[in-house]
Amino acid sequence: MVDKLKVGIFITLTILFICYTFYLYRINYHYPTKVQLEADMGKQIWQDNNCTACHQIYGLGGFLGPDLTNVFSKLSDEQISVKIRTGNNIMPSYNLTDKQMKELIAYLRSLNRSGVAAPSKLKFNIDGTIER
Numbered sequence: 108m109v110d111k112l113k114v115g116i117f118i119t120l121t122i123l124f125i126c127y128t129f130y131l132y133r134i135n136y137h138y139p140t141k142v143q144l145e146a147d148m149g150k151q152i153w154q155d156n157n158c159t160a161c162h163q164i165y166g167l168g169g170f171l172g173p174d175l176t177n178v179f180s181k182l183s184d185e186q187i188s189v190k191i192r193t194g195n196n197i198m199p200s201y202n203l204t205d206k207q208m209k210e211l212i213a214y215l216r217s218l219n220r221s222g223v224a225a226p227s228k229l230k231f232n233i234d235g236t237i238e239r
């Protein structure tokens with residue numbers, strides 16, 4: 108008798124587990140959009156060219172150049188691509204194709220959306236909300 112009860116509980120829990128798992132994956136899973144894929148390619152370009160040697164993201168990275176987490180809100184696409192293509196006396200110039208540049212900028216855009224580099228500059232409101 109007891110064994111039947113145990114088996115019943117086990118089967119019920121297993122079914123619930125499977126249903127819940129399907130439910131969670133269904134609500135959380137979103138297909139990567141074209142924009143997301145572009146940003147991922149841009150991240151690869153960022154890594155291949157070792158931009159982190161001189162630039163930080165969220166304050167982490169080399170300190171020869173500025174933090175680029177929010178560069179997208181500071182400069183236009185054209186300004187960013189000119190900076191990367193021409194370089195300066197410290198930064199080398201990068202001869203990227205238009206497609207690579209678009210992807211790199213998509214990555215910088217996604218970084219900008221994901222947060223701010225200097226949380227200490229955020230404004231904390233009395234009701235607990237945070238403003239940029």
Ligand code: HEC
Pocket residue numbers: 152153156157158159160161162171172173175178181187190191195197198199201211
């Ligand atoms: C050898 C060091 C070095 C490397 C490697 C480097 N940079 Fe830079 N970068 C700099 C420096 C230094 C500046 C700041 C120049 C200035 O203020 O005039 C800069 C400026 C920039 C700016 C303009 C930022 C601003 O606020 O004006 C962008 C965008 C940028 N770099 C992107 C990149 C990307 C993308 C890569 C990788 C493909 C990269 N950099 C690799 C040193 C580097």
